[in-house]
Amino acid sequence: MPTDNKLIYYIKKWTTITKEDELAILSSFESVKIKRKKELLISGQICKYIYFITKGCLRSFYIDSKGTEHIYQIRMDNNWIADIQSFFSQNSSKYNIEALEDSELLRISHKQFEQLLLEIPALERYFRVLFQKAYINALSRLNATMWETAMDRYNEMLKENPEIFQRVPLVYIASYLGITPESLSRIRKQK
Amino acid sequence: MPTDNKLIYYIKKWTTITKEDELAILSSFESVKIKRKKELLISGQICKYIYFITKGCLRSFYIDSKGTEHIYQIRMDNNWIADIQSFFSQNSSKYNIEALEDSELLRISHKQFEQLLLEIPALERYFRVLFQKAYINALSRLNATMWETAMDRYNEMLKENPEIFQRVPLVYIASYLGITPESLSRIRKQK
DNA sequence: GCTTACACTTGACCTATGTTAAGAAATGAA
DNA sequence: TTCATTTCTTAACATAGGTCAAGTGTAAGC
Numbered sequence: 001m002p003t004d005n006k007l008i009y010y011i012k013k014w015t016t017i018t019k020e021d022e023l024a025i026l027s028s029f030e031s032v033k034i035k036r037k038k039e040l041l042i043s044g045q046i047c048k049y050i051y052f053i054t055k056g057c058l059r060s061f062y063i064d065s066k067g068t069e070h071i072y073q074i075r076m077d078n079n080w081i082a083d084i085q086s087f088f089s090q091n092s093s094k095y096n097i098e099a100l101e102d103s104e105l106l107r108i109s110h111k112q113f114e115q116l117l118l119e120i121p122a123l124e125r126y127f128r129v130l131f132q133k134a135y136i137n138a139l140s141r142l143n144a145t146m147w148e149t150a151m152d153r154y155n156e157m158l159k160e161n162p163e164i165f166q167r168v169p170l171v172y173i174a175s176y177l178g179i180t181p182e183s184l185s186r187i188r189k190q191k
Numbered sequence: 192m193p194t195d196n197k198l199i200y201y202i203k204k205w206t207t208i209t210k211e212d213e214l215a216i217l218s219s220f221e222s223v224k225i226k227r228k229k230e231l232l233i234s235g236q237i238c239k240y241i242y243f244i245t246k247g248c249l250r251s252f253y254i255d256s257k258g259t260e261h262i263y264q265i266r267m268d269n270n271w272i273a274d275i276q277s278f279f280s281q282n283s284s285k286y287n288i289e290a291l292e293d294s295e296l297l298r299i300s301h302k303q304f305e306q307l308l309l310e311i312p313a314l315e316r317y318f319r320v321l322f323q324k325a326y327i328n329a330l331s332r333l334n335a336t337m338w339e340t341a342m343d344r345y346n347e348m349l350k351e352n353p354e355i356f357q358r359v360p361l362v363y364i365a366s367y368l369g370i371t372p373e374s375l376s377r378i379r380k381q382k
Numbered sequence: 383g384c385t386t387a388c389a390c391t392t393g394a395c396c397t398a399t400g401t402t403a404a405g406a407a408a409t410g411a412a
Numbered sequence: 413t414t415c416a417t418t419t420c421t422t423a424a425c426a427t428a429g430g431t432c433a434a435g436t437g438t439a440a441g442c
Binding site: 341 | 398399400401402
């Protein structure tokens with residue numbers, strides 16, 4: 001499976017598209033590269049694109065009134081990243097998106113995205129399932145944050161997502177888990 | 192707008208359907224009533240239906256290993272309710288859904304739901320947007336739970352969702368906010 | 383290979399929220 | 413109206429995790 005078709009491969013997992021559709025989809029996306037530490041989106045800007053990560057690792061975060069960064073997403077290969085609130089409303093975003101590794105992405109603008117969905121209704125199905133799963137996931141993260149200890153959340157992440165510990169600094173993982181780096185350090189020591 | 196067509200009214204907000212589609216949709220749903228304190232789903236069962244609330248108020252919650260209830264959703268008129276993880280996978284649910292008021296609902300089974308989506312592709316669009324919004328919402332609730340104080344969350348809920356305080360006991364609101372009733376009581380006293 | 387910045391750990395102390403237990407107030411059924 | 417149940421509040425005490433400050437790795441870029 002060549003890199004170029006990873007996106008198509010994932011779309012086909014949940015919906016059926018014609019060869020013609022495939023070409024229309026691929027030609028709507030533009031391939032971009034981004035270096036480690038560079039930003040894809042800066043708070044205050046409108047999130048113009050939604051990105052499919054073909055290779056690499058990125059984080060999205062916001063900065064609170066005290067200047068502290070809070071990470072709400074860490075995404076790696078074969079996942080989507082954007083501030084979807086800003087992307088779909090085309091209002092300015094409060095989030096930043098930054099590459100944690102040199103990364104390769106496929107991007108599509110809001111306008112082209114809406115057009116593509118009208119042209120290829122099968123894509124509505126793909127994104128319906130995508131958001132459905134994302135929603136289920138967000139709810140389970142919410143439950144864990146509300147009702148489980150930081151240690152339980154850490155252990156679950158270690159089990160479910162071990163690769164992230166190879167590729168992402170603990171400071172960011174701590175923030176993603178909703179705790180400080182100091183607390184994460186203490187949790188790791190206890191084991 | 193008669194009660195029977197509330198569902199259609201909301202679907203039409205985000206997608207275009209024919210008069211014929213409307214009939215097909217309405218005939219796929221079955222109208223049910225449920226009394227206060229009665230359950231729509233009990234943990235261990237498969238969530239067979241997804242429900243559109245035409246009138247009333249329901250909560251969904253799970254019971255942890257210590258026997259404590261944790262509420263993850265409170266839904267009122269013109270919203271959907273289900274354990275969508277169980278509904279879409281047709282595996283057994285860990286959640287309960289209970290009516291907080293005598294309620295009127297429209298329900299559709301998983302099988303009929305999947306069929307309806309195939310028959311009426313425009314519905315994929317409706318549910319894509321629905322889940323997209325639900326996802327954005329869940330993420331913002333997650334952020335608030337991780338990084339804001341209970342008091343800030345309470346004030347935001349009071350501002351965004353004042354009706355809920357008229358209709359739902361504070362015990363449930365506390366759980367929804369991720370705190371104990373005692374803490375909520377202290378927060379309310381401080382103001 | 384050095385240097386500098388970043389990543390991680392540790393310890394002392396603090397605070398928001400949980401826990402337990404009791405009682406007051408409100409609501410609904412008879 | 414009265415009684416029983418549910419809902420809400422209060423207080424004393426406990427604790428997970430935050431904050432601040434310092435120090436030790438460790439790795440990127442020159």
